[in-house]
Amino acid sequence: MPQSQPAPPASLDQDWSERRADARRNHERIIAAALEVFSERGLAATVPEVANRAGVGKATVYRSFATKADLIEAVADYQLRWMEQRVVQALAESDAYQALADFTGDVAERLAGDRVLADVVPTIFQARNRSIRAHLNGLVTAAREQGGIGPEVTVEDLQILFGGYIRQLVAMEIRDPAVWRRYSELVLKALST
Incomplete structure (x- = not known):
């Protein structure tokens, strides 16, 4: 039986403990959404798709990850x-x-x-x-x-x-x-x- 995918850590290598609670929640939603969207669509997935799935604006995604490449790297590293x-x-x-x-x-x-x-x-x-x-x-x-x-x-x-x-x-x-x-x-x- 395959190992199930655990819930992503809140940070994926960044310490978000000092950030505002809403920023931490948004970051966690972005990570969860990115894992889903990139798993489904691969590298063709877009930042707006991730933002939409996370229920945030794409600017919010870019506050956590400066580029799409940074977001892909975080997902791949996970x-x-x-x-x-x-x-x-x-x-x-x-x-x-x-x-x-x-x-x-x-x-x-x-x-x-x-x-x-x-x-x-x-x-x-x-x-x-x-x-x-x-x-x-x-x-x-x-x-x-x-x-x-x-x-x-x-x-x-x-x-x-x-x-x-x-x-x-x-x-x-x-x-x-x-x-x-x-x-x-x-x-x-x-x-x-």
Whole structure:
């Protein structure tokens, strides 16, 4: 079963505790709306759409986030934190292959309905996301050592294979979580011993 998306933190890395109560409430509504709108529409979503969903004017959004890029980055960072928490959880499991299968399946299901996450996952191995890559590498190594996946399989193999099906399913506008999970399972079967 996929991990549900927790409620966004009030700040997403900014300390809003000293702000007026109405400014804090607006900021929280903007974050919640941005998570929904960008998940639904991906990077094509607009600031006015986020403002409308949040029930505020676009100037209010720009007081919290100077540019659309800043808002996208906040949403993407939030999603990547979810992914990091999920891979850390997988690392704690005793059966590394099953943990890898559960992790990749959960990510696949989440990607099915989250366009921002689908846009950023293929690039999670860039420098700003070294922590996710390190945890995922540990999970792949453990699965390899336990014999669940082939001895030659690397984290780069996962990046290429998963990135490929992610991009294709997004391009085909397929949002059925079962289809996404199926491709995740097919990739892992291809890498299994």
